[in-house]
Amino acid sequence: MSMFTTRPEILGTFGVITSTHWLASAAGMALLERGGNAFDAAVAAGFVLQVVEPHLVGPAGEVPIIFHSAKTGKTEVLCGQGVTPDAATIERYKQEGLDLVPGSGLLAAVVPGAFDAWMLMLRDHGSMSLRDALEPAIYYARTGHPMLPRVANTIRDQAEFFKKEWPTSYATWARNGNLPQAHELFVNEALAKTYQRLVDEAEAKGGSREKIIDHARDGFYRGFVAQAIEDFCQNTEAMDTSGKRHKGILTADDMARWSATYETPLSYDYHGWTVYKTGPWGQGPALLQSLALLKNSDIGAMGPDSADFIHTVTEAMKLAYADREIYYGDPDFADVPMKQLLSEDYNAQRRKLIGSAASHELRAGMITDFEEQHARGVAQFRYAETNGNVAPGAGEPTMAHLRTEKRGDTVHVDVIDRWGNMVSATPSGGWLQSSPVIPELGFQLNTRAQMFWLEPDLPTSLAPRKRPRTTLTPSLASYEGKPRLVFGTPGGDQQDQWQLILFLRRVHHGLNLQEGIDLPLFHTMHFPSSFYPREAIPGRLVIEKSIGETVINDLKTRGHDLEIVDEWTVGRLTAAERESNGLLRAAATPRLMQAYAIGR
Numbered sequence: 001m002s003m004f005t006t007r008p009e010i011l012g013t014f015g016v017i018t019s020t021h022w023l024a025s026a027a028g029m030a031l032l033e034r035g036g037n038a039f040d041a042a043v044a045a046g047f048v049l050q051v052v053e054p055h056l057v058g059p060a061g062e063v064p065i066i067f068h069s070a071k072t073g074k075t076e077v078l079c080g081q082g083v084t085p086d087a088a089t090i091e092r093y094k095q096e097g098l099d100l101v102p103g104s105g106l107l108a109a110v111v112p113g114a115f116d117a118w119m120l121m122l123r124d125h126g127s128m129s130l131r132d133a134l135e136p137a138i139y140y141a142r143t144g145h146p147m148l149p150r151v152a153n154t155i156r157d158q159a160e161f162f163k164k165e166w167p168t169s170y171a172t173w174a175r176n177g178n179l180p181q182a183h184e185l186f187v188n189e190a191l192a193k194t195y196q197r198l199v200d201e202a203e204a205k206g207g208s209r210e211k212i213i214d215h216a217r218d219g220f221y222r223g224f225v226a227q228a229i230e231d232f233c234q235n236t237e238a239m240d241t242s243g244k245r246h247k248g249i250l251t252a253d254d255m256a257r258w259s260a261t262y263e264t265p266l267s268y269d270y271h272g273w274t275v276y277k278t279g280p281w282g283q284g285p286a287l288l289q290s291l292a293l294l295k296n297s298d299i300g301a302m303g304p305d306s307a308d309f310i311h312t313v314t315e316a317m318k319l320a321y322a323d324r325e326i327y328y329g330d331p332d333f334a335d336v337p338m339k340q341l342l343s344e345d346y347n348a349q350r351r352k353l354i355g356s357a358a359s360h361e362l363r364a365g366m367i368t369d370f371e372e373q374h375a376r377g378v379a380q381f382r383y384a385e386t387n388g389n390v391a392p393g394a395g396e397p398t399m400a401h402l403r404t405e406k407r408g409d410t411v412h413v414d415v416i417d418r419w420g421n422m423v424s425a426t427p428s429g430g431w432l433q434s435s436p437v438i439p440e441l442g443f444q445l446n447t448r449a450q451m452f453w454l455e456p457d458l459p460t461s462l463a464p465r466k467r468p469r470t471t472l473t474p475s476l477a478s479y480e481g482k483p484r485l486v487f488g489t490p491g492g493d494q495q496d497q498w499q500l501i502l503f504l505r506r507v508h509h510g511l512n513l514q515e516g517i518d519l520p521l522f523h524t525m526h527f528p529s530s531f532y533p534r535e536a537i538p539g540r541l542v543i544e545k546s547i548g549e550t551v552i553n554d555l556k557t558r559g560h561d562l563e564i565v566d567e568w569t570v571g572r573l574t575a576a577e578r579e580s581n582g583l584l585r586a587a588a589t590p591r592l593m594q595a596y597a598i599g600r
Helices: 022-033 038-052 090-094 114-125 130-143 149-165 167-173 189-205 209-221 224-235 252-256 285-294 307-327 344-353 371-385 492-509 513-518 549-557
Strands: 010-012 015-019 063-068 075-080 261-263 266-270 273-277 413-417 422-425 475-479 482-488 522-524 540-544 561-565 574-578 584-588 596-599
Touching (some): 015 022, 015 584, 022 413, 038 063, 038 114, 114 130, 266 285, 273 285, 285 307, 307 492, 307 540, 413 574, 413 584, 475 492, 492 522, 574 596
Antiparallel strands (some): 015 413, 015 596, 063 075, 063 422
């Protein structure tokens, strides 16, 4: 099948990079041109994204990375998801009169994980220096970058709140009391100084390339950055979504005791492909479960934008995400029955629930010895169904560009180099609207602890030193045993939904990456949101109106509660692919007019 696309699929043999902002893609490509590899390029792009998309990611955020090393032959996960502070107990938050972890402010902060993950990848798999990797981000923070209209709008929407409640944020984002305008150059001198100081102090301590990178890690987690974070948390009462002011509980000791880690990915075999995802501390296994549910469906006989395709995929996702809510969590704290959840016996029974009509029930599967956990999870379902009003400054969006600019989101980068190294990374957190700026650092903390419930005995119950079950979920897939495809998207609970759609269109319909991205997209909001205030809308299916009236009417007759949105407003997918002969491909969504693929 061949069809019109908004832009060409990028083809080359030297290297390709695609990300959610053209400046990040260009920065990464520049390092490839200078002889760097995919790991160097991804790090440079990741730090530039913190500067140019500050409403979507910040220096104190987190990043899960899936990568393949041509040198080692391994596909691995690098977990850059920080853990909760030692003081983060359910009792501590209940004493504050809270029923939910706030979606903004200081109480929702976990250890910032992204910096250490990027540094570990640069140290262990990259080839360029710390200065080389950080120089593009420092340049844009110091000399300015053209502010995206969406960033300017976010700051404008939050300006009065910042001025009243978060004065350090107002001073940073409305310099000298002037709100930034779209496309004007924006400078963050404090952030530039923070990263420059990390580089200068690390180099001053000397040693090998690897030692200098480790010195920077120390500067962030055991040096001036960690101390500034602790001081700010202890001395600042910040308004949050609870409607009250709270101090933070994150300490320098919490940061000093944590580091990013390498892990073995979960995987699932599907029609000659093997898809790799993070463990159940992310939502990645939901995509694998969806594939298990769809494995015997004749997806290839359905049009890639047909009502049959949309209905079948949506109903499978409802089942997989219901299981996500019941069973997923940090496997260091919770027994997650992943083997059963991906087994053929379990999914053979589950796929019988996919009928001709849309389900409006939250149907999680029952697994032996997990009956009590199932019952507790269903109770949380009921809470989510009745909880619907989103408070200002809360959470990560499902469709932020359609509903509100007050909530943060995520970014993404995919890279493949000429040697066959592959990286897929989904940085997020530490949004400008999440938490007040720490003035001497030029950035704010994350709010990832809002993923937790303040109810006991759930896989996602709050506890000290625990990873939140996030929505961040990069993807890597091999074909016939050879690494082939990296892909991902921002979008909270929608990330693995949009990625699943792209993957199925690539596998079953033979669409190239740009074609699969450009076709109308959709997602369900049937299950509880991962973000404050944790609402669920059973049966809701969001779909771009460009799908056409015929398909829309067909879906309505099947019982879907449709939310029809403007064309080019759903999803921010990017993807890159390497064929066995070395041909490289890359694509980026035209939606929001920011993402860009580059290669040669």
